[in-house]
Amino acid sequence: TPLRLLAGRLTQSGRRGEAAVLLDAMDLFDSYFPPVPDEKAAQRGLRMYLALADDGELPSDFEEVVSDLLAIADRCLDEGDLEGGSWFAVRGMSLLFHQQLHTATERSPLVDEPEDFLGPLRPVGFWQRMVAEEASRTASGSTRAPERSPQPRVVVLPGSYAHHAASMIRALEAEPGCQVQVVALDQPEFRGMSLGMSVRMRLEADRSTAETIDPESAVLLRDADVVIADWADKGAVWASLLVPRDVRLVIRIHSVDVLSGPIHLIDWSAVDAVIAVSPHIRDVFRAVLGARVEFLDVRVVTNRIVTEKFDTTKSQSAEWTLGLVGWGQHVKDPVLALEVLARLRQRDERWRLKLIGADFGHTQAEHMDRHGSEFMHRALEPDVVDAIEYAGFTRRLPTHLRDVGYILSTSLRESCPVGVLEGVASGAVPVVREWPVFARLTAAHRLFPERFVFGTAAEAADIIEANREGRSERAAGAREEMADLFSVAKTEGRLVETILGRG
Numbered sequence: 001t002p003l004r005l006l007a008g009r010l011t012q013s014g015r016r017g018e019a020a021v022l023l024d025a026m027d028l029f030d031s032y033f034p035p036v037p038d039e040k041a042a043q044r045g046l047r048m049y050l051a052l053a054d055d056g057e058l059p060s061d062f063e064e065v066v067s068d069l070l071a072i073a074d075r076c077l078d079e080g081d082l083e084g085g086s087w088f089a090v091r092g093m094s095l096l097f098h099q100q101l102h103t104a105t106e107r108s109p110l111v112d113e114p115e116d117f118l119g120p121l122r123p124v125g126f127w128q129r130m131v132a133e134e135a136s137r138t139a140s141g142s143t144r145a146p147e148r149s150p151q152p153r154v155v156v157l158p159g160s161y162a163h164h165a166a167s168m169i170r171a172l173e174a175e176p177g178c179q180v181q182v183v184a185l186d187q188p189e190f191r192g193m194s195l196g197m198s199v200r201m202r203l204e205a206d207r208s209t210a211e212t213i214d215p216e217s218a219v220l221l222r223d224a225d226v227v228i229a230d231w232a233d234k235g236a237v238w239a240s241l242l243v244p245r246d247v248r249l250v251i252r253i254h255s256v257d258v259l260s261g262p263i264h265l266i267d268w269s270a271v272d273a274v275i276a277v278s279p280h281i282r283d284v285f286r287a288v289l290g291a292r293v294e295f296l297d298v299r300v301v302t303n304r305i306v307t308e309k310f311d312t313t314k315s316q317s318a319e320w321t322l323g324l325v326g327w328g329q330h331v332k333d334p335v336l337a338l339e340v341l342a343r344l345r346q347r348d349e350r351w352r353l354k355l356i357g358a359d360f361g362h363t364q365a366e367h368m369d370r371h372g373s374e375f376m377h378r379a380l381e382p383d384v385v386d387a388i389e390y391a392g393f394t395r396r397l398p399t400h401l402r403d404v405g406y407i408l409s410t411s412l413r414e415s416c417p418v419g420v421l422e423g424v425a426s427g428a429v430p431v432v433r434e435w436p437v438f439a440r441l442t443a444a445h446r447l448f449p450e451r452f453v454f455g456t457a458a459e460a461a462d463i464i465e466a467n468r469e470g471r472s473e474r475a476a477g478a479r480e481e482m483a484d485l486f487s488v489a490k491t492e493g494r495l496v497e498t499i500l501g502r503g
Contacts, residue, residue: 003029004042008091012194016050023047038088041068045091049098056100058109066092066120074125077203086200089126093195096120097261104330106412106436110259114288121264130202131292137269138295141245151177152225152500157185157239159231160193167304168230168252171492172499181224183217185235198237198265210241218242226250228499232257232266240267248272250499255415258284259437273297275498277416280443301494302447303416305425305486310398312427312476314405319471320350322464323404323428325397325419326357330371335378336410336433339457342383344464353384356391356400356419401426405471406464409444413437416447416485425486429467429475431460449481 003022010019026043048065051057059065069092077085096118102108109117121127154172158165162184172180189197190213201210211218221227221239226248229236236251243249252275257263268289276282279300286293322341327334337353344351360372379388391400401407407423409432414420417432424430430452434444444453454460467474484490496502 001036001039004039004046005087007046008042008087011046011049012094012196016053019046020050023050038072041065041072042088042091045069045095049091049095052095052098052100056105058101062095063120066095069095070120070124070127077126082200082203085126086196086203089203090194090196090199092120093199093261093264097195097259097264099193099260102259102437103256103413108259108437110288111284111437112440114284115290118288126203134267134269134292137267141269149225151179153179153223154181154226154228154499155220155224156180156182157227157229157235158182159229159235160233161231164254165230167306167492168228168495168499171304171496172228175496175500178500181220183220185214185217185238187214189213190234190238193233193260193262195261195265198234198262201237201241202265202267207241210238213238221247226499226501228252232260232263234262237262237265237267240270243270245270248501250275252277253281253285255281255413255437257281258288259413263289268292268296271296272501273299273498275299275301275495277301277303278443279446280438280441281415283441284438297498299494299498301498302485302491303418303421304488304491304495305418305421306488307425307486310401310422310426312472312479313402314427314472315403317352317403318405318428319468320348320405321352321354321403322406322408322431323354323356323401323423324408324410325423327355328357328359328361328372331412333410333412333433334375336457337408338375338378338384338388340408340410340431340460340464341387342381343457343461345383345387347461347465349387352387352389354389354391354400354404356394356397358393359390397422398426401428404428405475406431406467408460409433409435410460411435414443420448421482421485424475424479424482427472427475427479429464429471430478431463433460447482447485449478452478 003026007019007022023043023046045065048059069088073085073088102110156169169182172178221242222244224247227239227243228250229239230252232251232253249271250273251271254277258281274296276285276298282298282300324337326332341351341353394400401423405428407420407428407430409417409420413435420430420432430448432444432448432453434453434455454463
């Protein structure tokens with residue numbers, strides 16, 4: 001048991017090689033002593049988690065292993081063992097929502113077949129109790145209509161990626177009478193994407209963990225008129241367990257949210273409204289949570305783009321330059337951008353690619369290393385090596401975009417891609433992949449004009465060539481067609497209305 005617990009901690013923190021050593025030690029014990037069934041199930045689950053991190057392939061016994069772990073969690077909880085129950089529940093759910101199955105891949109069963117994939121959760125006793133209690137609270141509070149204050153006290157939880165909330169905070173602060181307080185939630189318990197704390201909070205009937213993690217911030221939530229959580233993360237789970245029934249709770253969701261575990265652990269009976277940053281994110285949200293969120297007001301409000309920051313005047317090199325923003329991560333699939341560049345350079349060697357943003361970093365999870373290596377090897381090939389400009393991380397994006405005539409999105413998934421929208425605002429032609437994770441929802445087609453959406457590198461090259469003549473006029477046309485996505489007045493107005501419960 002101590003080896004299993006330590007292996008679990010190492011796995012959770014990304015130290016997979018060390019975790020594997022401990023699992024081997026458990027095998028050694030089993031060769032001398034009778035195996036302990038629960039520990040063997042745990043070991044099997046941890047090994048599967050490590051294997052998924054390495055290759056992302058769904059094993060044939062995946063559902064069986066997940067079901068075994070959740071069944072043990074159920075039994076532990078029935079016997080009053082909260083520690084054991086929490087551990088096995090976390091391990092089962094961590095497999096079910098493993099990022100290699102959903103957020104770091106070209107296909108996610110949460111998008112393609114959510115009902116079937118989430119099947120292992122439905123027969124589990126603790127899950128049934130949690131959902132039933134939530135439904136009961138939803139029914140009993142369905143008619144509540146808290147009075148709206150003319151000077152609302154608004155608490156903002158910026159969430160896991162706090163910089164995304166900056167424009168939302170500014171919009172709320174500009175609202176007459178609005179009193180805004182930002183709660184960072186920087187305690188260790190809120191860091192990272194692990195499910196441990198969220199599962200534990202939902203399993204505790206008295207919710208004592210939620211009460212004690214950050215008592216001072218808990219008081220602010222209780223005294224607020226409105227709480228807005230950006231990202232359906234641990235902070236959103238925590239807030240959903242603490243806000244009183246007369247406090248309005250709003251959650252804004254992004255693509256990683258609908259493909260991860262915490263969104264399933266939020267107490268949706270406490271939530272009044274959801275903001276989805278694009279239509280396809282709204283649709284996946286409703287599909288994966290089903291009846292639990294049928295009653296909710298779900299509104300689509302796209303990301304805010306300040307077009308005034310961008311001068312549409314281009315440098316001479318822009319006519320032959322592709323751009324990719326925020327490229328140094330697997331989800332952006334920069335290797336595909338290199339393939340687009342290679343195809344164009346077969347026709348004309350003047351084509352170049354400008355990569356704006358940080359390179360693949362050593363701080364990322366281990367499984368990302370191979371993707372960085374794949375990019376490096378392709379980027380060093382003779383057909384593209386001399387045609388790539390690395391701009392690095394910058395706070396002067398408008399300046400760098402002056403050199404970009406065609407702004408690429410080659411991502412595996414996107415919700416509402418700010419980098420591309422800013423590129424279009426700068427006068428670049430959008431060239432947008434139909435993001436594979438959301439392809440069945442034709443997600444890119446619902447945000448961008450069809451003539452700018454591609455499926456393969458060859459199609460992307462054809463779109464670029466087709467827009468060579470009169471490039472600036474075609475870029476201006478794209479900007480005009482997408483004006484609704486760019487409108488600060490409209491996006492901020494929709495955002496503030498939804499948060500404050502107006503309209």
